[in-house]
Amino acid sequence: MTPSTRPGPLWWTLVSVLLAGTISAVLLGGWQMTVKNRAVTSPADHVAARQEVVEAATNATVKILSYTPETVEQNASTAETLLTGEFLDYYVDFMNRTVIPAARQKQVTTTATVVRGGVVALGDSAASVLVYVNQTTTAGTEPPKKAASAVRVGLQRIDGVWRVGAFDPI
Structure with a gap:
């Protein structure tokens, strides 16, 4: 090879850049x-x-919907620890204005059981669970009244704990 036909430094730079780009x-x-x-x-x-959010929704539903005339305030306070946001505000107001006075005056006892629950949606910090509820209500000496319903429970994870932020009967 003659000096004029040998590849120059520009050619070697181009080959090196193309090789590095390909790699x-x-x-x-x-x-x-x-x-x-x-x-x-x-x-x-x-x-x-899924089991964790269904258990949280089930536990909260039973506590939200169950009370006796003697323990209605204590039941409400226990339920409040499981709630959050606007639903917590609504629940406190509704219990104080309507449920507690009626439970005492009319001797209302309500017992709720969740028959079944299933996850509708589940993310890292929010969930929606559909629960099927059987509820028995007794007022004074009247015979018990039974009702079955479904509720969509909206949950939010706050400090690692699932709390109810929505409670919508269907």
Whole structure:
């Protein structure tokens, strides 16, 4: 080879840049393929997470809807610890204005049991659970009245605890 036909420094720089670009593109493509092929799991995919929110909704529903004339204030206070946001405000007001006076005056006892519950939606910090409720209400000496209903319970995770933020009869 003569000095004029040998590749110069510009040619070697170009080859080096193209080689580095090709290697970078291959590595980036491999990394993207790995990342995009990972299984993304949602909290709803975990049985334990679903059970946790159903239990929280079930427990809260029973506490919200069950009371006796003798323990109505204590029952309300216990239920309040499971609530949050606007629903908490509504519940406190409704219990103080309507339920507590009626329970005492008319000797109302209400017992709720959740027959079944299922997750409608579940995320990291919010969930929606549909619960089916059987409720028995007795007022004074009248015979008990039974009712069945369904409630959509909206939950929010606050400081690691699921709290009821919505309680919508269906």
